Amino acid sequence: MDDLDDMDHRIVSALRACGTDPRVAGAARALSWAGEHGALWLAAGLTAAAVDTPRRTAWLRGTALTAGAHVVSMGVKRIVRRPRPAHVVPLVRTAGRHSFPSSHATSATAAAVVFGVLGVRAAWPLAAAVCASRLVVGVHYPSDVAAGAALGALTARLGTGWMRGGTRD
Numbered sequence: 001m002d003d004l005d006d007m008d009h010r011i012v013s014a015l016r017a018c019g020t021d022p023r024v025a026g027a028a029r030a031l032s033w034a035g036e037h038g039a040l041w042l043a044a045g046l047t048a049a050a051v052d053t054p055r056r057t058a059w060l061r062g063t064a065l066t067a068g069a070h071v072v073s074m075g076v077k078r079i080v081r082r083p084r085p086a087h088v089v090p091l092v093r094t095a096g097r098h099s100f101p102s103s104h105a106t107s108a109t110a111a112a113v114v115f116g117v118l119g120v121r122a123a124w125p126l127a128a129a130v131c132a133s134r135l136v137v138g139v140h141y142p143s144d145v146a147a148g149a150a151l152g153a154l155t156a157r158l159g160t161g162w163m164r165g166g167t168r169d
Contacts, residue, residue, distance in 0.1 A: 008141035009087060016088040016138040024136060031133035032092050038070040038107030040130070045111070048118070055118060061163040062114030062156075069110035069155035073103040073148055088138040102140045105131045105148030106155070113156035114163060 019025040034040040045063030049056045074096075082100035084090070108127035115123035131149060134140040140148075 008143050011142045012085050019136045028133040028136035031130050032137050035104040035130040041066045041111035065156050065159040066110045069152045070107040073101050073106035090138040092137045094139050100144045102134050102144045102148035104134050105145045106152035109149040109152030110156040117160050
């Protein structure tokens with residue numbers, strides 16, 4: 001095991017241990033459930049599109065970018081095929097067997113970027129909590145979450161010009 005793998009294992013073990021507190025476990029499970037397939041972010045984006053009519057197109061495009069980032073992460077996951085952590089007992093079931101990158105982190109970070117462009121700064125702390133929840137529930141390594149977050153940020157950032165109705169910045 002190289003140093004990164006060893007560090008990944010140690011960190012996920014330590015954070016998964018935080019899940020022995022029922023309050024932490026409950027919060028982590030709830031965040032993981034809400035972030036499944038980007039549902040939290042897609043619902044928020046579609047709701048914002050419904051109520052913020054002057055920026056409806058931007059909200060719909062930002063929501064599409066979030067969904068697109070999630071789809072890209074699922075494609076990368078099928079190529080890389082890294083197994084989920086087997087040395088800890090997970091607190092949640094997962095939709096798939098593969099761990100890299102974290103699709104929850106991808107969609108959460110993509111949403112935080114596009115929502116941030118639209119002025120919703122509160123998305124960042126919630127996105128960070130969703131990312132951390134995947135470690136606490138024991139279904140991802142930190143490098144999975146970091147890669148997912150980077151993929152989500154890049155995907156969303158590349159599309160923000162289109163989201164606002166122009167060309168890429």
